[in-house]
Amino acid sequence: MRSLRIIWHLCGSNLRILSRMRAMLLVLFLPGIVMYGVFTKIFEGPAGGLRPFRVAIVDEDRSEASRLLIEALGRTNVTPVLTEDETPDGPPLTVETARRQIRRSGKYRVALVIPPGYGEAPSVLAGSKHQGLELIYDETQPMEAEAAAGLLQMAAGRVIFERMFRSSGPGGETAAEAGEGRGLVRVHRTGVSIERMQIASKHTFLAGIVPLFLLFTCVNAARGLLLELESGGIKRLLAAPIRPAHILLSQQLYAMVLAMVQCAAMYLFAWLAFGVAVWQIAGGLAVLTLVTGLAMTGFGMLLASLCRTAEQLDAIGTTVILAMGAVGGSMVPRFIMPPFMQKLGLLTINGWAYDGFIALIRNEGFGLAALLRNGEWSGILLPGIVLLLVGVLSSTAGSILLTRRLPM
Amino acid sequence: MPLLRVVDLHKSYGDLRAVAGISLAIEAGEVFGLLGPNGAGKSTTINAIAGLLRPDAGEISVNGTPRSSAAAYKRKIGYVPQELSLIDQLTARENLLLLGRLYDLRGRELRRRAAETLQTVGLEERGDELVRTYSGGMKRRLNIAAALLHCPALILMDEPTVGVDPQARAYIFEVIERLAGEGRAILYTTHYMEEAQRLCRRTAIIDHGRILACGTLEELVAGIRTQRQLILEGERLTAGGAAALAARLGGLPWRFEDQSIRLTLGDTACGLVDIVRAADEVGLRLRAMRLQEPDLETVFLELTGHALRE
Numbered sequence: 092m093r094s095l096r097i098i099w100h101l102c103g104s105n106l107r108i109l110s111r112m113r114a115m116l117l118v119l120f121l122p123g124i125v126m127y128g129v130f131t132k133i134f135e136g137p138a139g140g141l142r143p144f145r146v147a148i149v150d151e152d153r154s155e156a157s158r159l160l161i162e163a164l165g166r167t168n169v170t171p172v173l174t175e176d177e178t179p180d181g182p183p184l185t186v187e188t189a190r191r192q193i194r195r196s197g198k199y200r201v202a203l204v205i206p207p208g209y210g211e212a213p214s215v216l217a218g219s220k221h222q223g224l225e226l227i228y229d230e231t232q233p234m235e236a237e238a239a240a241g242l243l244q245m246a247a248g249r250v251i252f253e254r255m256f257r258s259s260g261p262g263g264e265t266a267a268e269a270g271e272g273r274g275l276v277r278v279h280r281t282g283v284s285i286e287r288m289q290i291a292s293k294h295t296f297l298a299g300i301v302p303l304f305l306l307f308t309c310v311n312a313a314r315g316l317l318l319e320l321e322s323g324g325i326k327r328l329l330a331a332p333i334r335p336a337h338i339l340l341s342q343q344l345y346a347m348v349l350a351m352v353q354c355a356a357m358y359l360f361a362w363l364a365f366g367v368a369v370w371q372i373a374g375g376l377a378v379l380t381l382v383t384g385l386a387m388t389g390f391g392m393l394l395a396s397l398c399r400t401a402e403q404l405d406a407i408g409t410t411v412i413l414a415m416g417a418v419g420g421s422m423v424p425r426f427i428m429p430p431f432m433q434k435l436g437l438l439t440i441n442g443w444a445y446d447g448f449i450a451l452i453r454n455e456g457f458g459l460a461a462l463l464r465n466g467e468w469s470g471i472l473l474p475g476i477v478l479l480l481v482g483v484l485s486s487t488a489g490s491i492l493l494t495r496r497l498p499m
Numbered sequence: 500m501p502l503l504r505v506v507d508l509h510k511s512y513g514d515l516r517a518v519a520g521i522s523l524a525i526e527a528g529e530v531f532g533l534l535g536p537n538g539a540g541k542s543t544t545i546n547a548i549a550g551l552l553r554p555d556a557g558e559i560s561v562n563g564t565p566r567s568s569a570a571a572y573k574r575k576i577g578y579v580p581q582e583l584s585l586i587d588q589l590t591a592r593e594n595l596l597l598l599g600r601l602y603d604l605r606g607r608e609l610r611r612r613a614a615e616t617l618q619t620v621g622l623e624e625r626g627d628e629l630v631r632t633y634s635g636g637m638k639r640r641l642n643i644a645a646a647l648l649h650c651p652a653l654i655l656m657d658e659p660t661v662g663v664d665p666q667a668r669a670y671i672f673e674v675i676e677r678l679a680g681e682g683r684a685i686l687y688t689t690h691y692m693e694e695a696q697r698l699c700r701r702t703a704i705i706d707h708g709r710i711l712a713c714g715t716l717e718e719l720v721a722g723i724r725t726q727r728q729l730i731l732e733g734e735r736l737t738a739g740g741a742a743a744l745a746a747r748l749g750g751l752p753w754r755f756e757d758q759s760i761r762l763t764l765g766d767t768a769c770g771l772v773d774i775v776r777a778a779d780e781v782g783l784r785l786r787a788m789r790l791q792e793p794d795l796e797t798v799f800l801e802l803t804g805h806a807l808r809e
Contacts, residue, residue, distance in 0.1 A: 093603070100600045108588040111629075323582035327645065330549050330578035331601035332570035498551040 097333050101341030105315070106348065119353060123304035124360050130296040131365055146239055147172045147189040147202035154210020156250075160276075163246035163253075164203070169239065172199055186227075193229050193283050195453075198426075200229035201239040223277030230282040240278055247276045293365040295424040298448035301357050302383060302441040303412070303421035305350045309384075309391035310408040312346035316392075316493065317401040326498050335497045339490045343388045350384035372451040379451065379471050383444040385482030390440060392489030396496075420445040440481055447474030500563065502527045502684040503548070503653050508557035510543050510708075517543040518554070519708040525684045527652070530675060532699030533688040534795065540708035541688040542581070545657050548686065549578045561653050574602060577646030581657040583638050584645075587631035591622055591641050594630060595648050602649040612648050620644040620674055636667025643674060654678060654685045660694065672698060692795045704799055711802040720793045723801045727792050729774065731760040733785040743781040748774065 109115060146169045150157050165171050174181030175188055189202035204225040224243070228236030316339075319325040328338055358376065361367035369376060394411065398404040416422055418432065419441025425433055436442030450458065450470050458470020501524035510518040518540045525531045533541050547554045550566060550573050559566040561575040585594055595613040604612060617626040620640040630638065639659060646654055656675070660668045675698055679685055689695055695702050696716060703713040712719050731744075741760040745753040752763040760783075762774070771788070778785050 097601060100597065104586065104589065104593075104597045107593070108586060111588045322584070323580055324584040324586075326546075326549075326551055326580050326582070327578065327584040327598070328601065329551055330573065330576065330580075331598065332573040332603075333601055498546065 094334075094337060097337045098341040098344055101328075101338065102344040102348065105312075105341070105345040109349070119308060119349065120356050123300055123353065123357055126304075127296050127300045127357060127361065128364060130300070131293045144168065144201070144235060144238070145170045145172050145199040147184055147192065147199045149184045149186050149189050149202060149204045151186075151207050152205045152209040156210035157205045159250050159253075160205070160243075160246055163249045164243060166249070167242040167245055169242055169246075190227060190283060193227060200232045200235050202227040203239070203243065223279055226278055226280045227283055228280065233282070236280060236282075240280065243278060244275060251275070293361060293367050294449065294452045295420070295426070295445075297357065297361045297367060298445045298452075299416075299419070299421040299424065299441070301354055301380075301448070302387070302419065302444040303416040304353060304357070305383060305387045305444075306390070306412045306415065306440070308349050308353055309346045309387040310394055310404065310412065311391075312342065312349060312388070313391035313395035313489075314401050314404050314408075315345075316342050317395055317398065317404055320496060321400060329498055335494045336490070338497070339392070339493060343392060343486060346388040346391060347384050350387060351380065354380045354384070368452075372454075375451045375456055375471050376448075378457070378475060379444070379447045379478075382475050382478040382482060383440070383447070386440045386444075386478040386485070387482075389482040389485030389487075389489060392493065393485040394489075396489040396492035415439040415441050418442065425449075440478065443474040443477045443481075447471040447478070450474065501525055502529075502562055503686065504558070504560050505544075505548065506558040508544065508547060508559065509555045510547060510552065511555055516708050518547070521557075521705070521708070521710055523686075523703065523710075523713075525653070525686060527684050528679055528682045529701065530679045530685045530687055530699045532695035532702035533686060533705055534690065534692070534695045534702050534799070535688075535705035536690055539705045541690075541705060542657060543708075544705070545655050545686065545688055549576060549655050551578075574649065575652045577649065577651035577654040579643050579646045579654065579656040579659050581659075581661060583642050585630050585638060585641055588629065590627050590629055591617060591633070591644075592626040594641065595645060598645050599648045604649060612650075616644045616648050619647060619677070621670065634667075636663045636670070639663050639667060639671060640674070643671065647678070652683060654683055656685060656687045658689055659687075660689070660691070692799070696795050702795065704795075704802055706803045712798065716795065719795065719798045723793065723798050726763055726765045727790060729762045729764055730789040730791060731762070731774075731778065731783070731785055732758075732787040732789075733778075733783055736760055736783060740781060740783050744774075744778055744783060747777040747781055 109119075146164070148161055148164075148171045150161065150173070161171055161173070173184065175184055176182070184202070186202075186204055189199075189204070192198050193200060193202060204227065206222055206225065208222075209224065226236055226240055226243070228239070316325075319328075325338065329335065358367070358369045362369045394408055395404055398407055419425075419436045419439035420428075421441050425436055425442065425445055428436065436445070455461070455470035457475075458468065458472035461467045461469045462472060503523065503525040505521060505523040508518050508521040509516075521540070521544055523531070533544065535541050543552070546552045547557075548559055548566075550569060561572060564572045564575060566572050586597070589597070592613050595616060596609060599609045599612060614623065614626070617623045620643055622637060622640060622644065625633070625637070630641065633641065639662075643656070643659055646656075660671055663671065672694075675685060675687070687695070687699060701713065701715055702719065704711045704719070712722060714722070736755070736758060738755040741753050741755045744760065745751045745762065748762070748769050749767070751767060751769070752765075754761040754763075774788075775785065
């Protein structure tokens, strides 16, 4: 009980000091909010323009007509994706795979399904009864689906034109034959309500920027300990009847309190400015924020314990934080990174915190029920466990190393 | 029983023996000086007593409580570090309240002690101002106040007057004398001879981790060979003139340095009038005479072979 009281007193005095450092308070809260707001505004809304984009192709027909259509599509602004692993010999995409990718990963946002029988009577002009092609697309990106549909008609037109051109030579078809056999196509569109809903903007940047600034805050809090060590101020505290653990734990509690307040401010801003549904996921968010904060404070402590001076921590800390931020999705959304980088991101605290937040946004919740029922890892369960472990291990290691440097 | 008892204290850092067998005993109400140059082992000794480092060997106790009983032991000690370990963004009173809570003081009692302590060091009127607005001397006084809040029996002061102006120094001396008058024992480290001479009833001279001599000023002076000297200054003094003068005075030991003559008086029966007359007789034209009594500096020089600030 006495220990808790002492830890709280020391932490409270740190908070009081912070409350009197207005510039520090601004640095603590403003950059994160500004960065989040600006990034979200820049990237929200339709993709716009006719940039080259990837379209998944599910060719269930496998006819000459479908092959020609895909080939023609590839000569437009579209990069066709034909296999699951995107290698020439990989397993062909299925409708289910394509839907799942659109819903979750965002590797592509449009898929073209060419159903069986297309090759026999694809032409609308010839009054074909065939169901036509299907465009499955990300509901949040209707412009991309629109563009894909336009390019698809262009590709179909190109096929007709080429057939007509060839018909002027030996073995060519007449315009009527070409139009009858491979004319313009009927296209049905199916919007997919995606799980990575608006990941490109308000959610992804909240998921990425919160851990980045938490890390800055926690490393900065640990920096205070190094400054105390350098100035000798810690000697006076240790001359009192308290233990080094009291000082280290109070420092961690201080960092945790800051981290929680900082997160709360960011979530509140995200809710007020962009309507992020933080209240619907409040329970999971609280748990995730807590374990993320723990991991960040532990990491800050460990980093401080490895540096001799506060200046050294400034240099090393900033480099490490920015590198972790870049790899862990704080600057570039993780889902648009190549698979290797996505795996690399899991070596960072930011990466796990990001994945946890996205899982909450996908309404996966805590994920315990899914694990017990199907043995599947989902929700914040795995990120939570990893972050908790990182927090405990790094705190312990940092505390041991710092205790060795304390006068006692 | 002495209030502070240190027996055969040892502490090494690798091959460096910082403290090599120091023993001390300080009584209640006594200001005890630990005098030595930088690196002599003063801070290591005081840190070991304050519980800030673990000695390799030796016993330390305060009022019979051994150092091993960490919490009970530390409650009996007030530590004034050489560094200004204050929080600039807090007021003086808030600094004291924070430290008081670490000693389990609470509520009205804590506030009363803080007010009394501020009064002791003359900061009661500015106790609610932020420390960052304080002058260097005021910060030094608050640095001392922070060690007094829990009414310790022993106060350890590690060079508490570093960088303060003469006025603030005089005030700090007054505070220390008042505390000793209240029965607190004070262990005071310094490398200023005049401070030790002014404040300390007894002084230990320490160098290379060992106590070279310990006692009152009189005891220390009595223990050395150096005796009081008369320094003569004048016009065109020479070594020959100095020798002639010493011979006329019955063969007094003499030295000629820095254009002045140093006569070691010892127990000579020669009075000042005799010396002036003899100087006149040998043709020395004196301008000034200065009597130099042996002091701590003389003792230190003789014991260590080097000046304190070398």
